[in-house]
Amino acid sequence: RGVLYLVATPIGNLEDMTYRAVRILREADCIAAEDTRQTRKLLSHFDIHTRLVSYHEHNKQASGPELVRLMRDEGLAIALVSDAGLPAISDPGADLARLAAREGIAVIPVPGANAALSGLIASGLPTDRFTFIGFAPRERKELRLELERLKAAPETLLFYESPHRIEKTLEAMGEAWGMQRRVCLARELTKRYEEFVRGTIAECLEHLAVHRPQGEYVLIVEGATPEERRAAEQAWWEALTLEQHVA
Ligand code: SAM
Numbered sequence: 111r112g113v114l115y116l117v118a119t120p121i122g123n124l125e126d127m128t129y130r131a132v133r134i135l136r137e138a139d140c141i142a143a144e145d146t147r148q149t150r151k152l153l154s155h156f157d158i159h160t161r162l163v164s165y166h167e168h169n170k171q172a173s174g175p176e177l178v179r180l181m182r183d184e185g186l187a188i189a190l191v192s193d194a195g196l197p198a199i200s201d202p203g204a205d206l207a208r209l210a211a212r213e214g215i216a217v218i219p220v221p222g223a224n225a226a227l228s229g230l231i232a233s234g235l236p237t238d239r240f241t242f243i244g245f246a247p248r249e250r251k252e253l254r255l256e257l258e259r260l261k262a263a264p265e266t267l268l269f270y271e272s273p274h275r276i277e278k279t280l281e282a283m284g285e286a287w288g289m290q291r292r293v294c295l296a297r298e299l300t301k302r303y304e305e306f307v308r309g310t311i312a313e314c315l316e317h318l319a320v321h322r323p324q325g326e327y328v329l330i331v332e333g334a335t336p337e338e339r340r341a342a343e344q345a346w347w348e349a350l351t352l353e354q355h356v357a
Contacts, residue, residue, distance in 0.1 A: 112181025118222025229296030
């Protein structure tokens with residue numbers, strides 16, 4: 111019977127490739143990659159010559175069932191990689207893992223680098239409880255709704271963000287949660303220009319006004335304080351009472 115390996119690859123620093131990842135990628139019957147050109151560079155660095163096929167957001171409807179068939183009916187071992195970090199985390203892979211698991215195929219994680227957790231552990235913000243949000247909605251109204259929904263969340267929040275949008279997202283967070291919320295901008299993790307900017311939303315925006323955003327970011331945000339949670343709860347009750355009056 112076949113097997114699906116979900117293999118982590120580096121998020122910037124090639125030294126973060128694990129011995130196990132190299133071995134599994136060498137031994138697999140085929141590697142399914144989000145971007146075969148990108149993955150080919152990684153494979154050539156580690157002298158891996160396994161056959162590559164493509165599996166991404168736009169072909170997964172057709173490609174997923176075919177990969178499952180190869181594992182189930184032909185007993186193939188397939189290793190799935192994304193462009194960086196863990197497959198299935200803000201990357202393709204979750205659907206394939208679900209399909210494979212449903213067919214009784216062994217789904218095996220091969221852990222390694224991940225941007226969100228790497229940013230979190232170095233952020234200095236609480237790590238005991240956190241919620242991974244990934245990319246915040248792009249559309250302004252949807253973003254506002256999402257931030258409103260998270261306003262009273264007591265746990266640390268993790269976002270992925272591009273350099274083009276980081277200021278807009280921070281401004282929207284400042285509007286929704288107040289400019290004094292503490293955040294950490296974790297930039298270019300594991301790479302040459304790795305940087306952590308820690309401070310309030312206002313301070314981070316000031317920093318970005320001078321040092322223009324560049325590279326990849328994880329945005330780590332402290333959860334609501336007990337006072338903020340009480341205020342949000344109070345506002346919620348007031349809105350509810352008002353609604354009842356109107357009704
Ligand atoms: N699967 C990946 C993982 O496990 O971290 C995430 C892929 S997601 C498409 C890409 C986003 O992750 C980037 O836009 C950025 O927000 C974040 N990211 C990836 N590499 C990063 C790095 N080296 N430093 C900071 N953020 C990074």
